[in-house]
Amino acid sequence: MLKRMLGCIAVVIAASGCFVAHPVVDVVEKAPLNLSDPPPISLSPVNFIVVHQGNVEAVMTEMIQAQEEPVLFCLSGTGYKNLSVNISLIKGHLVAQKKVTNKYRSYYEGRQNGN
Numbered sequence: 001m002l003k004r005m006l007g008c009i010a011v012v013i014a015a016s017g018c019f020v021a022h023p024v025v026d027v028v029e030k031a032p033l034n035l036s037d038p039p040p041i042s043l044s045p046v047n048f049i050v051v052h053q054g055n056v057e058a059v060m061t062e063m064i065q066a067q068e069e070p071v072l073f074c075l076s077g078t079g080y081k082n083l084s085v086n087i088s089l090i091k092g093h094l095v096a097q098k099k100v101t102n103k104y105r106s107y108y109e110g111r112q113n114g115n
Contacts, residue, residue: 033108
């Protein structure tokens with residue numbers, strides 16, 4: 001009897017290995033991205049004054065007369081160049097990110113946006 005039961009179990013196990021289930025595929029529409037562009041930023045004006053050994057006293061006097069607190073932030077020529085390059089890199093990164101966002105928008109919303 002035990003041999004018979006083991007034989008039945010073996011047949012069931014062997015037969016279940018032959019069974020192939022067909023996966024059910026449901027097509028789901030892409031959800032809209034619903035991503036709006038950020039509002040443009042409004043930057044405050046910045047006035048750079050080039051100060052060097054020959055005009056430092058005149059610049060300080062002018063600022064005091066204009067009732068501005070004279071504070072100096074100094075950069076070397078190399079530091080200023082590096083700052084300029086860094087700002088340019090940031091701008092390039094922002095442009096690249098906008099392109100990525102537009103590609104996502106085009107994919108999800110099915111439209112072309114050249115911005």
